[in-house]
Amino acid sequence: MYNIFIYIAVSVITAILAVVITVIIQKRSARTQAKIIVDEARQEAEMLKQKKMLEVREEELQIKAEAEKQANSRLSKIQQSEARVKQRELQLNQQQGELARRRNEIDAAKAGLDAQEAALDDKKVELDKLTRSAQEALEHISGLSADEAKERLIESLRDEAKTAAAGYINDIMDEAKLTANKEAKRIVVQSIQRVATETAIENSVTVFHIDSDDIKGRIIGREGRNIRALEAATGIEIIVDDTPDAIVLSGFDPVRREIARLALHQLVADGRIHPARIEEVVAKVRKQIEEEIVETGKRTTIDLGIHGLHPDLIRLVGKMKYRSSYGQNLLQHSRETANLCAIMAAELGLNPKKARRAGLLHDIGKVPDEEPELPHALLGMKLAEKYKEKPEICNAIGAHHDEIEQTTLLAPIVQVCDAISGARPGARREIVEAYLKRLNDLERLALSYPGVVKTYALQAGRELRVIVGADKIDDAETERLSAEIAKRIQDEMTYPGQVKITVIRETRAVSVAK
Structure with missing residues (x-):
């Protein structure tokens, strides 16, 4: 029993010693490792320190190189600036020398001029003395003072100049009258000769040709309802008589007659003729005629070289095609007047384009959409003013029948050319107009x-x-x-x-x- 305790005690002591020895060994090992770690850290720190020092040296070298580069660049610029300053200084010195030389020349010239001026003053004094002595001698010889002699001389020259001027003016006026009369006749004759426009006489009847007389019955319709509908829609009298292969359209308005003719042509070609169809076709044809009127106006302005007209004025020009003035087609008359105006204006040295424009528009007061109680010249002038035509054009339109005063040279030209176009033999018929x-x-x-x-x-x-x-x-x-x-x-x-x-x-x- 005692041995067991001893054995246990020995075992315990042995275990304690083993633990103590193990702890001591571990402490020694930790110190060794710590020392190794510290040494490694020192080595790494040293390496980092050297690395950073190298980087700092490199940056320092780069900064130094950049600074040297900038310094060299500034130095180069400074040197260039110094060179320019020296060159400019040299130029200024040269200019200063040139100025000094010119100043010396000017001073010398001034001195010469002063000397000449002094000499001129002496000569002037001497000339005044000679003039006075000569004047006194003349006064003594003539018995008149200088002022009296001057007055008599001026008076005689004035009378002589008046007589010569009056004769010269009379000669010029006689020559101008003779020349102006001949020149005016030449311009008018030449203008008429250069415009060879055909004269078209409008009447109030249009003949519509048909293929056979059987179509007449279809146009008349049952109890005349078709022909009545056609007359009511167009305002044109339809005359169906025994005339072979023809129907007469009678009406004073050329636009209505043309609408009736085209409507009849479409109805006969289509074959469906009844009141509803008649009204539909007439409405369609009326729209076509309106488009044709605009197209005629555009074509006329292009042919005459007139640009910038208001669309409403172009439409009024197109309407002239279906209007007659004393039997003379109004569009033909206006075109003829426009060409005459351009020729006459060119002969007189005026603007032919403005004259042609005024000649074309001079009778637009005859084709307005409404019929106010105004003479056509004044109405045309108001229409031109409404659509922003130039004042000289408006005056030429309004004054071509002397309703207003003529304020420009275009007005008498338009008046004369209008009379030339209308006064030719066979151009107009008063009865038709009335x-x-x-x-x-x-x-x-x-x-x-x-x-x-x-x-x-x-x-x-x-x-x-x-x-x-x-x-x-x-x-x-x-x-x-x-x-x-x-x-x-x-x-x-x-x-x-x-x-x-x-x-x-x-x-x-x-x-x-x-």
Whole structure:
């Protein structure tokens, strides 16, 4: 038992010693490792220190090199600046020397001029003495003072100059009158000779040719409804008689006659002729004619070399194609007047383009959309002013019949060329113009009544058809309106024979099936 305890004690002591020895060994090993780590850290720190020192040296070298480079660059610029300054200084020195040389020359010239001026003053004094002595001698010889002699000389020269000038002026005026008369005749004759425009005489009848007389019955329609619808839609009298292969369209308005002719052509070619189709075709043709009017105006301005016209003025120029003035086609007359104006203006040294423009527009007052109570020259001038034409153009338009004062040289040129174009033999017919004016007055008179929608003068002015709105006038008022129009025509107008007034009132109901 005792041995066991001893054994245990020895074992415990041995274990304790083993633990103590192990701890001591571990401490020694940790110290060794720590020393190794410290040594390695010192070596790494030394290496880092050397590396950083190398980097600092390299940066220092780079900074030094850059500084040297900048210093060299600045030094080079300074040297260049110094060279430029030296060169400029040299130039300034040269200029200063040149200025000094010129100053010396100027001083020398001034001294010479002073000497010459002094000599001139001496000579002037001597000349004044000689002049006074000569004047005194002349006064003594003539018995007149210098002022009296001067006055007499001036008076004699004045009278002589007046006489010579008066004779010279008379000679110039006589020569100018003779030359101006000859020159004016030459310009007018030359202008007429250089414009060889055909004269077209318009009438109030258009003949529509057909392939066979069978078509006449279809145009007339059952109980005449087709022909009545066509006349109501176009305002043109359709005359269907025994004339073979022809139908006569009668009306004073060339635009209406052309619409009726084209509408008849389309209806006959299509074969469908009835009131609804007639109204549709007439409306379509009326639109085509309006487009053709604009196209005619554009083509006319291009042919004459006139640019920048307002579109409404171009349309009015196109309307001239369907208007006659005393039997003379208005567009042809205006083109002829424009060319005459350009030729005459060029002969007189004026602007031919402005003259051509004024000549073309001088009669636009005859084709307005509305018919105000104004002479066509004044109306044309107002239209030109409305569409921003130049003042000289407006004055030439308004003054070509002397309604206003002529303020530019274009005005008499337009007036003369208008007379030249209209006064040629066969150019105009007064009777046709009066006839057209009477028919226009008839239509305007009836259209002035309230409730009237459309008016058409037919049969050469012997019949006036008045279409009224069914919602505005009843049947009883149509008779009263017809009587009032007839009485007013009797009182206010002059006309041959009788005028039949027909008032038409109709009611339409239109529906569309979809």
